[in-house]
Amino acid sequence: MHEPLPARNKDHRLSTQDTHPSTPTVTAPTIVLGFDYGARRIGIAIANTLTGTARPLNTISNNQETVQAIKALIQNWQPGLLLVGLPLSSNGAETESSRAAAGFAERLENAFGLPVQMHNEFLSTHAAAEVMAKQAKADKDAAAAAIILQGWMENTHD
Numbered sequence: 001m002h003e004p005l006p007a008r009n010k011d012h013r014l015s016t017q018d019t020h021p022s023t024p025t026v027t028a029p030t031i032v033l034g035f036d037y038g039a040r041r042i043g044i045a046i047a048n049t050l051t052g053t054a055r056p057l058n059t060i061s062n063n064q065e066t067v068q069a070i071k072a073l074i075q076n077w078q079p080g081l082l083l084v085g086l087p088l089s090s091n092g093a094e095t096e097s098s099r100a101a102a103g104f105a106e107r108l109e110n111a112f113g114l115p116v117q118m119h120n121e122f123l124s125t126h127a128a129a130e131v132m133a134k135q136a137k138a139d140k141d142a143a144a145a146a147i148i149l150q151g152w153m154e155n156t157h158d
Contacts (some may be wrong), residue, residue: 030080032071034149035108036121036141037084037101038062043141044070046077046151054149056142067111074112082108085121085148092120119152 036043049052084105087097109116
């Protein structure tokens with residue numbers, strides 16, 4: 001059976017303390033890689049907490065080469081934090097997808113030793129589709145990851 005996800009605060013965000021007791025909240029300017037986890041594809045975005053901006057980076061296939069692809073991104077960008085979207089239902093309840101995303105977050109932490117946080121991604125893919133309707137070149141999964149990162153920065157650094 002699946003382990004329950006860590007407790008969430010009133011905004012359905014996992015706090016750093018809930019997932020990683022030794023990880024402080026990000027306060028210094030930091031590069032953050034954001035992930036929109038899916039069974040077939042993983043959208044990736046990058047953000048800079050100094051500028052408060054996030055942008056789509058790319059989308060990778062979720063397969064046996066995923067770890068190597070993420071490793072290359074981490075070596076290239078040197079992030080101080082990894083952020084994974086948490087797909088909760090409209091009422092904030094866990095779903096199969098949220099359990100899969102939590103498992104992915106745990107695998108990231110174990111594989112790379114970087115702090116990992118999760119952020120409620122409710123409707124990020126729908127918002128990305130609206131953005132893409134205006135910008136036909138954008139990649140929906142990477143755009144969703146950017147929206148997740150932007151929402152996290154707005155909620156964390158206000």
